[in-house]
Amino acid sequence: MRADMAEPTTAPAGTPPAPKPKSELRDTVGFLVKLAIVVFIFRSFFFSPFSIPSQSMLPRLLIGDYLFITKWNYGYSRHSFPWSLPLIPGRVFASTPARGDVVVFKAPPGNREDYIKRVIGLPGDTVQMVGGQLILNGKAVPKQRVADFVVPLSPNYPADTECPAEFQASAAGQPVCRYMQYRETLPNGKTYTVLDRGNFPEADNTAVYTVPAGHIFLMGDNRDASADSRFPASEGGAIGMVPLENVEGKALVTFWSTDGSASWVKPWTWVSAARWNRIGEGF
Known part of the structure; x- marks a missing residue:
């Protein structure tokens, strides 16, 4: 007795091919690429984080602030x-x-x-410092003495090197650093506080600067510890006209602040x- 051979089976006409097995690696790489593109767009056009590495903007910004x-x-x-990718020539939507x-x-x-400073002079303005007094377009900017600024000494603000x-x-x-503090009010009504460490001739007495077209004059609020537009631009130092x-971008809000005493291995x-009182502080 002879056993019949089984006939080979064939897929019905029009049946789609079986899907290829998924590749977890390919899916992960694809997700990471999409995430990188979203982050790139978000940081470029909407919001970007920035950390404060120096004391040039005291009292508004402390070393260890994140905004x-x-x-x-x-x-x-x-x-x-x-990385300042050259994707836009000049400026667009400029103001x-x-x-x-x-x-x-x-x-x-x-x-x-990346530096952070306060805008003082606009194109066409004249700016000068006379005896520590800011002169804008020939007029003294009102400057009022207020209570001293006090900042606790900490790993982010150590004695001697910073104070x-x-x-x-x-x-x-508690050991602290104490500076004389003044309130300035610009012609547009913008008010803020600045620090004064004493007599620093090069910073407190300058020539009259005229801000050229397409530039701005910037200063740090910690007037005697800021390399800014009062001085010629030098790599890693002062900035001249910017x-x-x-x-x-424009500073919006402080979202974190630390005095530097934390350890990653000690949650x-x-x-x-954390300096909780500084979190959420706007500009």
């Missing part, structure tokens, strides 16, 4: 993009900052480092190191 800047206020240029705005920008002459010995003091049994296309110190 968001908005990117759309003054238009866009190549410096709006990470000029207001006096008193706090802005982040690429620092001349190298245009590589010279003559300004070290004690408050409620081209408007170098401006990356409970993350709470004690």
Whole structure:
């Protein structure tokens, strides 16, 4: 007796081919690429984080503050993009900052480092310092003495390296740094506080500067510890007049602040190191 051979089976006509098995690696890479594109667009056109590495903007900004800047206020240029990618020639949707705005920008002459300063002079303005008094367009900017500014000494603001010995003091049994503080009010009504460490001839007495077209004059609020538009631009130092296309965005809000005492391997110190009263502070 002979067993019949089984007939080979064939798929019915019009049946779609079996789907290829999914590749987890391919899906992961695809997700990461899409995420990178979204982050790139978000940081370039909407919001970007920025950290404070120096004390030039005391008392408003402390070392260890983290803030968001908005990117759309003054238009866009190549410096709006990470790494200053040359995707935009010149500036588009351009507008000029207001006096008193706090802005982040690429620092001349190298245009590589991010700095943060306050806008003082606009194109066509004249700016001068006389005996520590700001003179804008020939008129003294009102300057009123207010209570001293006091900042606790901490790993982010250590004695001697950040706070010279003559300004070290004690408050409620805690070592602090104490500076004379003044309130300035610009012609547009913008008001803010500045610090004065004493007589620094090069910073407190300057020539009359005329801000050229397409540029702005920027200063730090910590007037005697800020390399800004009062001094010629030098790599890693002062900035001279800053081209408007170098401006990356406007400071919006502080979203985190730490005194530097936290340790990554000790999570409970993350709470004690936070300067909670500074979080959520706007500009």
